[in-house]
Amino acid sequence: MKYIHLQQQSYIQGPYRVTSIREQDMLAIKQWRNEQIDVLRQSQLLTNEDQMLYFSHIIMPSFTDQATRIMLFSFLLNEELIGYGGLTNLDWINKRAEISYLLKTERSREANTDQYTADFSAFLSLIQKIAFDDLELNRLYTETFDIRPLHIQILQNNGFLLEGRMKEHVFIHGRFVDSLLHGCIKEYYEHVEG
DSSP, X not given: XXXXXXXXXXXXXXXXXXXXXXXGGHHHHHHHHHHTGGGTTOOSOOOHHHHHHHIIIIIHHHTTOTTOSOEEEEEEETTEEEEEEEEEEEETTTTEEEEEEEEOGGGSSGGGHHHHHHHHHHHHHHHHIIIIIISOXXXXXXXXXXXXXXXXXXXXXXXXXXXXXXXXXXEETTEEEEEEEEEEEHHHHHHHHO
16 A cells, blocks of 8 residues: 555665555564563554554555655565564644664664664655655654664764753663754754755
8 A cells, every 4th residue: 555645655775675564564563562662652562463463454555645644664675574663643733753764683783783873774765755846845853762872873863953852851771861862953953965
């Protein structure tokens, strides 16, 4: 399926491709979310039933909803699923959205610095193209727990500016952790792309 707001179902950059999220990927995504729960705003493990209900009640209607608040994509490298993400908390009036992103667990480990950098940079580039060029949004933003220095550096290397720090915002592994807010506006993206 294709989101009604988009010109195309898939977007390509070299060997990377994002495509409107596929039902066949939902159980792999559930597994990755459960394995990486510490970096997500998810408080409990997901079951297969949770994931199927989410897909049928939230994702499927989003493809045809003019006012959808979510657009998710399967993220592929050489046609192999390596992650997913997209635009959440879409606000059509204020032309902004939050970026969601998660890689396959083994690809997201800190030891895979070059690989993670290449994957996340390609994803950000594709999502910026979708958001700014096709959807004509003005602003993208992220929230990242301050336990992910590589993730934060990649955001900053791809045009996202640190806009704020929420002190001791989440409790992870027995301690409070800050949450960092980054943003990118269309004007900056067009300046870099142009």
